[in-house]
Amino acid sequence: MSDQWTERLSEYLDGELQDEERAGLDAHLRDCAECAAVLADLKRVAIRARALTDREPAADLWPGIAADIGATTPSTGVPAARRGGHPGRQWSFTMPELAAAGIALMVLSGGAAWWLHPSARTNVGVAAKPPAPAIVAPASSRTRPRGYDGAVSDLERVLAEGRGRLDTATVRVLERNLAAIDSAIAQAQRAVAADSANVYLNSHLADTRRRKLELLRQAANLVTAVS
Amino acid sequence: MFPTLVSTVFSVMTLAAPIDTTVPAERGQRLEANVFGGEIIVKTWARNAVRLQADPSSRTEVTISSVGSTIIVRSEGRRGPASAVDLNLTVPVWMALDLSGVYTDVTIDGVRASLEVETVQGDVEVTGGEGQVSLSSVQGSVTLRGAKGRIGVHSVNEDVRVMNTTGEIKAETVNGEIELEKVDATNLDANTVNGDVAYDGPIHDGGRYALSSHNGDITIGMTPTTNATVAVSTFSGDFESDFPVTIKNQKKGKRFDFTLGRGGAQVELESFQGTIRLVRPGTAASRQDHDNDDDRDTHP
Numbered sequence: 392m393s394d395q396w397t398e399r400l401s402e403y404l405d406g407e408l409q410d411e412e413r414a415g416l417d418a419h420l421r422d423c424a425e426c427a428a429v430l431a432d433l434k435r436v437a438i439r440a441r442a443l444t445d446r447e448p449a450a451d452l453w454p455g456i457a458a459d460i461g462a463t464t465p466s467t468g469v470p471a472a473r474r475g476g477h478p479g480r481q482w483s484f485t486m487p488e489l490a491a492a493g494i495a496l497m498v499l500s501g502g503a504a505w506w507l508h509p510s511a512r513t514n515v516g517v518a519a520k521p522p523a524p525a526i527v528a529p530a531s532s533r534t535r536p537r538g539y540d541g542a543v544s545d546l547e548r549v550l551a552e553g554r555g556r557l558d559t560a561t562v563r564v565l566e567r568n569l570a571a572i573d574s575a576i577a578q579a580q581r582a583v584a585a586d587s588a589n590v591y592l593n594s595h596l597a598d599t600r601r602r603k604l605e606l607l608r609q610a611a612n613l614v615t616a617v618s
Numbered sequence: 619m620f621p622t623l624v625s626t627v628f629s630v631m632t633l634a635a636p637i638d639t640t641v642p643a644e645r646g647q648r649l650e651a652n653v654f655g656g657e658i659i660v661k662t663w664a665r666n667a668v669r670l671q672a673d674p675s676s677r678t679e680v681t682i683s684s685v686g687s688t689i690i691v692r693s694e695g696r697r698g699p700a701s702a703v704d705l706n707l708t709v710p711v712w713m714a715l716d717l718s719g720v721y722t723d724v725t726i727d728g729v730r731a732s733l734e735v736e737t738v739q740g741d742v743e744v745t746g747g748e749g750q751v752s753l754s755s756v757q758g759s760v761t762l763r764g765a766k767g768r769i770g771v772h773s774v775n776e777d778v779r780v781m782n783t784t785g786e787i788k789a790e791t792v793n794g795e796i797e798l799e800k801v802d803a804t805n806l807d808a809n810t811v812n813g814d815v816a817y818d819g820p821i822h823d824g825g826r827y828a829l830s831s832h833n834g835d836i837t838i839g840m841t842p843t844t845n846a847t848v849a850v851s852t853f854s855g856d857f858e859s860d861f862p863v864t865i866k867n868q869k870k871g872k873r874f875d876f877t878l879g880r881g882g883a884q885v886e887l888e889s890f891q892g893t894i895r896l897v898r899p900g901t902a903a904s905r906q907d908h909d910n911d912d913d914r915d916t917h918p
Contacts, residue, residue, distance in 0.1 A: 421749075558721075561738060564757050564775045568792040571812050575832040579890065582853050589871045591851035595890060599832065602811065606774065606792060609756070613738065617720075 400430050546607035553614030565610050572603045636673040637680055643668050648714040651691040655702035655721035662711045662728035669708040675701045799903045810834060818902040821846050823882030830888040837906045839899035845879035851888045859896040
């Protein structure tokens, strides 16, 4: 991650490199798995961010989510990613921004699901409401996501509203696995309540909640893929 | 139908069944294939060309096109959704692949290039792959052998198995086991919620090896001379070792560290309520299986 090309990947993605430099980086990418992976991450961030509208959210999602999942990464990647709302804008990530964006991307996915889902953009401003069964019924009032729970409930909503488009066996599998994760989260929460200073238990709880968000994101992607 | 050789730079062919056609490929081109249902089977040959064999129903149209650096194979329904179709592809060993489907099994054998495979209801079985290798199924199992590079293997509801593979490895599932056998990982991250994790392979100085499960056991092949700093964490599980270890740092709860050899690698073993085991190298998978059999015998 520290070779001469790493910092040029953003320019490469933006098409700003001279032909000679581009050819050099092309050759380097064939041999350097790390740079190829960073480039793939940059592309994912760019794609996700381009899917976001320019509309500014009333509140930054990251602080709440970071607090909820126990993450400490700053939110620098979020506004960086958001810059991509305008076609033709340039993509310039520093490596710390990319690292932050990698984590924020997962979180943004929740927000992106909210942004991408038209029906979720009404009645903005009502306090979001957390935990719910693995797949919740569509809510009558749409709320802006707040933190982890908001991201989860919005992705659950996307899944609930799109489940009719998925194969029933797939829905069953998703429900079963979300239930398994919910059960693990509940057990970890009880353990943390009994031993709140235990670093392992706290990180295990954060990891398990992250897994739920990732699975919901995957499920939401399946729904949008068949839409 | 006789094999067809297409030599135009850009072409889109809609093919009548049965299909047996060969398209020239230039070094550096990649192959993208997407079928809604069926099977994608990829083999390799020494020619710089892609051979496509398929026998789609009359309702399904298979196209192959060459657009710039990509050769694209698609199946689409003539009226409504495409029916299942099996694609048999023969490609150059250097050709990168991007294969996807929904009700689709994917088998790849012998490709030495980056691979990206995504399916929903299907198994993924790959031998080979170099560079970026990313294999994913929601409802199917994922098996990878003989790959080299930066590896990501993901399932949701089934097992993940990696064998004879080298590189940085991330393996995960939710409701399945993870088995890493004869794997030479410089960095490893393997995690599941409901399932066991077993790793057998070298532990390299400077490497990080993180194995975790919520409900399953963790089994790793190690010896007293392995160079590793090992952190063990569990909530209600147990710890077992085939050899004595000297605990260096006992923390509150069931957490402790110990050092083997010079401690050059960082090994993190976590199971919320399963057993964490250090076993003789070469026995991790079999010990895991054996213990599972015992569990089944004890808890019918």
